[in-house]
Amino acid sequence: MKGKLVRAEGHLANIIPIHLDASFFFERAVRSLDRNHVDKALKYFRKAVEYEPENPVNHCNMAGILSEKGDYEASNAILANVLEVVDPSMTECYFYMANNYANMDRFEEAEQALVTYLEEDTQGQFMTEAEEMMELLYYELDRPTKLNRIKSRKGVVEHDQARELLEEGKFAQAAELLEGMSSDYPDYLAARNNLALAYYYMGLFPKAKETIAEVLEQEPGNLHALCNLAIFHQNENRADQVLLLIKKLRVIVPFQHEQVYKLATTMGILGQHDTAYVHFRRLLKDEETAADPALAHYAAVAAYNTERYDAAERLWHHVSKLDPGSEVSRYYLSGLEAVKQGEQEPEKLSYHYHLPFDEQFRQWENYGSGIPEEMKNDPLIRSSFFWALRHGDRATKLQVIHALGMIGDYEVQQALQSFIEEPGEEKDLLEAAQTVLNGLKSAEHEDRNSQVVRPFSPIALKSIGKVPSTSEQSDTGSTSHWQAVVDRALQMSEAKAELQHEMERLWTDYVSRVHPEVPGTKQIEGWAAGLEYLAAKNHSRPVTYQSIAERYGISASTVSKYAKQIHSVCNSKPPLV
Template identity: 45%
Template sequence: MKKQHADAKKQTQERKVVRLRLDASFFFERAVRSLDRHRYDKALKYFRLAVEKEPENPVNQCNLAGILSEMGRFEESNDVLRTILEKVDPELNECWFYMANNAANMDDFEQAEEYLVHYLQEEPEGEFAEEAEEMLDMLAYELGRQPRRPEAKPKKEWLRRHEEARSYLEAGNFLQATETLKKLVEEYPDFSAAMNNLTLAYYYTGELDKAMDTIGQVLKEDPNNLHALCNLAVLAQHNGDREHRGQLVEMLKKWAPYHLEHMYKLATTMGILGEHPVAYRLFKQLLKLERNPEPSLFHYVAVAAFNTKRFAEAKKYWRVVRNLDPSSEIPGFYLNQLETWADYSPQQVPTLSYHYQLPFEEQFSQLDQQTDPLPDQIKQNPLIRSSFFWALNHGDFETKMQVIQVFEWIADREVEQVLKSFLMRADEDDELKRMALYVLKRVGADTPYRAVLDGRDVTIQSYELSQEMPSWLETWERVLNCCLERMSGQYDITHMNDAQIIWAEFLRQHHPHLPEVRKVEGWAAALEYVVARLHGLSLTQESVARKHDVSSSTVGRHVRLLEQACRVQRKDAQFSWHSK
């Protein structure tokens, strides 16, 4: 019995053994703790160990160079920075700026000048460009001569293409961004920044498997790539993978970003993940580090303060935003809302989005004042455009039908590409594809179209489109055409446009349970009457019935159904899927 008890005790003790993973992250965390306690000797030791574990990680090397500089060991710091540029990451141009600072601290002003000129040639608009130019002025004073300036250097072609792709992303042109970035990473497979932006392009368009594959490629080459880890955490949250999300969040919370760009990425990611105290700390830190903070940064701090129940502080920062950006509606909206939310219980107070724009609900409530159902600020909003892509990839039948119909009002090159791609999806409903064909026809997209219909890959010429239209839609299109023909010459373009809007909204609301069309002219007359009434024109149901040769009772019956479409708020009708 004693032997059994001893064996059990031994097994229990063995089970209690916890194996420590002495990897680079472990030593990095120890180094950061030592820095917080001003134990530079220990921090140096741990940063060296982190570099030994991951010698190809430039972040660890930069941290090592930084702590050596803090300790006054400037030459050693520059040796590490040269190693980064020669062996680890030749494109990490900020190393030239750090080397200039070290050289200046050693009173080697001419060498510092050389480093600064080199930095500005490579990064004329870089993070430290302004500081580098000021430092050149200071060095020129010390050397007793005119300040040196770098020679103009043409921007590298791959960098120009990457900036072009980023501008596409910011404008919501996700397919153009994807095309540009895919070509770029094929030519430069180790270009991690382009890979990370390609991940975002896939994510915005709902291509989650491709986004995950791209993140995997980045992390295979660079396991500590902050942008990729942040993107992975967001995907894990979206996929409901709580365990993986939790592991990533705990790792990211310990991260001490070296660059402002990394700090922004980490702060916004923490906000998206709902880790608002961490986001608040990082945004406040950015506010201290930025020389001339943009209004958007004060907004981020205000949102983080609000989401952590610091309401008075949020109010203070939104007032700053209002002073810095007086033409913006955003700070005024939130300051007004603060008065409303003041009466709410803590459980009722909403969690705010960090985006520097009005909330979607507020934007959509303003649409009632518009004659176009999708004004330019909505059409061009990247987040809203992204919601359309998501819905078309992941929504149910009715949601996808709504998106396809809304695409008619956006009608740009990207919409044509999306719809043409949708036609080739073998797993999509043929009725949805036929609606896509109808929208392509309406927006004037070039024919022929390729589509998978009834399980066959077919090519559809312009003269064949009518055969492929949904049967129910063909009849209802005749109603609209009849109405527009009878209105022609008597109404202006705004009235004609509203007729199309009301008709499209009516079809969207009632599909697939549309009323029977016994006589096209009856519905056409009702549509003309509703448009006239909307604009305060003098027109009776009796007169419009005579014009279309139908009874006034028929017109009245159809008018009641059409007016319901006018009363339904557009935000509920068109954008109900955004939360998906």
């Protein structure tokens, strides 16, 4: 017996004991999933939770399997328990819950869970997937999701909105948004730099300079802040401070496109045209920026200002190819030819991709058509107006007041009101500004009243069912590029008659609803691409933003932007892919 017992003990000594713990059942669950044994995996994860109830990962794994099995309610119950009891910091659970709600077609609850995830999650692990779900919810709920912030991006949403406003020339609105960010994101220096630019474009130099000082206090070597400060000092005629900053900036060789662009334009404005030319040429050699007509124009200006006339001529011809409809390259090529023929003395040119201020006014007066619609929204032109309103001579200020009256939006009213409150302005200028401002407010009041009493104006009713004719467009202040959008979409799509009719129907519907507002001519590609995308979706055609974007030579986000704008007005509801 004893010998047998020894043998038995020796035999038992070769057996590896099993430790039944959470790790054991976790490994079994993973192995079952690899073999596609979903029910077994769920059973093992339940056992893992029993052994380690405080471990949120096991709970989430169990919720994931229930979601795979289509038991979305049970999955969300587990996820809610994780957030309420086990580990409230597991904010990714909100994203999982949003997926479950979407699969149950409970889109309002999906939106609420998704917004909570974006506003509370610090890591942003599922940002790409969240953006795709936002797009799905946009179409299902027929409205954009209200999102105040994305925590993992620390103010990126607000900053992107502010940058869009700056690019659209809406400086006061951008400033309001960026001011609100200052307390929430005190370390977000890019937002502070853009706030300084907004103040600068509005002519509020002391506030701009104060904001830049705050940035440099936190980061003395911040390139954007140093560039902005140098320009501010130049406006104040502080030559000694400008020279000190030029010495700093000339030895900097940045590699990021945005920083090279900023440094090049700054050096040009500061009169360091040789340095500016070198940096602009660097950008033109890069395929990511080589097709930008504004950049090619800036390089041409730098070449001209350094008497590289042959290079300037080549560059302006290049601008003509990149932007065939622009008057800018033709104007400057004409001036260059006059200088080369000795008919005109060379003068330093400014770094703006539009016609000189006086030339713009001369053309508008000659044409008798007022300010073209696309120029009203050009941020460079708008900023030049606001600048001239505060710092031009008396005649220029009168011209600007008249021009601003033809634009008449919120930004203009803010600028005129600020001008009226400015001490020391001449009485007749103040009276002219007040007259224009009163007229704008009166027109705005009448528009609101007419909308209440008569929802459809006679013009809009007349145009329902057809794109306005050229004569109707001229009567209402519109231009013929309404038709150019649908023409471009038809030309690019090469679609069958059914889809072409749908594009014409959609565009006619959109035009009739927003008439007499007019999209700018520079956005025709975007409008046409968005129109084609919606029409294809309405006819269940397999299409993506990216596939449309590649044919039109624009970004997928641009296609999405204009498709959503048409969709929001027309309330069309394309099926999802």
